[in-house]
Amino acid sequence: MKNRIVRAVAGIFIMISLLLAVYVDQNWLWMTAFVGVNLFQSSITKWCLLEDILKKLNIKD
Structure with a gap:
């Protein structure tokens, strides 16, 4: 779910x-x-700020 949200926002x-x-x-x-x-x-660092924000909002993978 997080991955889809990140792609949609981008x-x-x-x-x-x-x-x-x-x-x-x-x-x-x-x-x-x-x-x-x-x-x-x-893609290089495997870190995304939006993923961290979604994690804090309890959005599951």
Whole structure:
């Protein structure tokens, strides 16, 4: 369950930042890059802040 939530949140953030980049300002693409870098970092270090937050909220795997 946690894994699905993390993927959904990442996908939502990417879609929102792309929409903001198209309709508001291209600088919102930095948010897309930030999410991508965090996904890459979590694949290397096996640590994700959102997973820690979900663990504290008692969301089960």
